Amino acid sequence: MWIYSSLTWNGHDFLDSIKNDSIWNKVKDGIKNKGLELGQLSFGVIKDLAKIELKKRLGIE
Secondary structure (H helix, E strand, O other): OOOOOOOOHHHHHHHHHHOHHHHHHHHHHHHOOOOOHHOOOOHHHHHHHHHHHHHHHHOOO
């Protein structure tokens, strides 16, 4: 068993991006629809996809 004692700035940024379950589910579904799995993508790419979904939801993009 292990416990994180702190997160990096990128970790906090990512968690803020996927805080909403519907955003996170859209990111996962989008990755699946492309024939990929979460483990095949880098953390940065997944974080960017989450930010794109969040921006769409807010009408920014």
